[in-house]
Amino acid sequence: MNGEAQTEDLTILAALESLERGIEAPRDAVSLDETSETLSRLYTEVLGLIPYELAPVAPAAGVKTRLMAAIGAEARPAVPMTATAAEPARVAPPVPLQEPRAARPAAPPAPAARPARASRWPLALAAVLALALLGLSAWLYSQVGAQRATIAGLRHQLSLERVRSEGAVARVRQLENEGFDLQQNLSLVSSRAVLVSPMRPVARPGQAPLQPDAHGTLFVAADHQHWYMSLQGLQPAPAGQVYKLWFVADHPVSSGSFTARPGEPMALSSQQMPAGTKGAIVTLESDPNAPAPTGPAILQAAPPYEVS
């Protein structure tokens, strides 16, 4: 692979990895050369185009309403939304009221004008009161609008908190279930006369065990019914195969199939064990419904010892 192709491949993989960090995460400390920078941008846009294959879905009208209500209290006053509106629209300042006397040019009032000046006082007073009332109404209206926006925002937060609390309740239930399982397991291993059998890798004659690192322990309660098995070191089953646990009485009896994940311990348990069980084996089977072991044995219970 030549250098350019390798650079492109690495850039693509880096772009996919950056999806996990998010588009707003700080850029990597290592600065890219111009080619890598260009490729990174190109493939970021490719990723941004993928969702356009989907048919658009119109949101419910309430979504936008709630959104605009939530931001309403923080917004600046609306201005015309055009590209040429370089300056915000200016609101004409209110024309200040002028005293009739101050606005008039200095001229000796005629005797006949005195009654006319006197009659303007009620009019001026009424105008002042009307303006004051208008101002008060406008202020109250804006307050009501702000309160509504605040209420809408709080309702939105309340719905978010409800979702969070539901998640927390579910998490509590999960922990309760886990705690109950732990209690059961503890009662099993701490009960009297518990039989303990190590699970050891099976070696065929002349051959090494298939999974020498696999191991585990089988605990059996005094009633010979409740049992708990922990397993570690099992490799993931090959494609199309599963592990099966068999309890061996007069013949092997299946106790279920399971898969294994690398590095993760397994825990199996049940309240039932076939009567007369003398041993336990774990085999690798191609048929999860096999009535009897057909695949290779991986683990086998060693002779038990009693813990009281």
Next chain:
Amino acid sequence: MSSVTAPSSPTEPLTDVALLRQVAERRPEALSALYDRYAATLLALAKRILASVADAEEVLQEVFLHVWNNAGRYDAGRSSVSTWLILITRSRAIDRLRTRKVVERTHETSVQENPVEHASPEGVENVFSHERRERVGREMAKLPDEQRQVLELAFYEGLSQSEIAAKADLPLGTVKTRTLLAMKKLRNALRDEIRQLL
């Protein structure tokens, strides 16, 4: 969605970058216009990830609230506005998907779809976005199934290359090869679209 040339008359719509600049100046009408342009596409993405319109609408609202509070953080050198919005939506939806998976391990949750009729103020699609959807859909459909599968697992389910390999029971090298081939094909096929976004 984004006009490449600067508008020359009062009737031409603002570019995405200009709209976002106005959102950063706390102009709600700018956010409203941005919402009208992208809400349907973003909701489709969130719904694809979450399989629930109700959850997807919540994510949509969170995304635009995030845009309102963080428009100033947009870096034009890193992505177009369209890609920025889409990747933010994807991140939020994937986070919610992962949270939901933890909850669903313990008890059954039923996702009930809201039967309310959804109406868009400007119609769901304009001609421009319809053409883009057709082109992208056509090129995605041309990808071989195995390449499309790994891309969808990575994008819509938030799986890493290793997780895809484990889920699809494939070698990691095979997953990487298919992903690289798919991305390169899309890049070549969608040159015009990418040019419009840059």
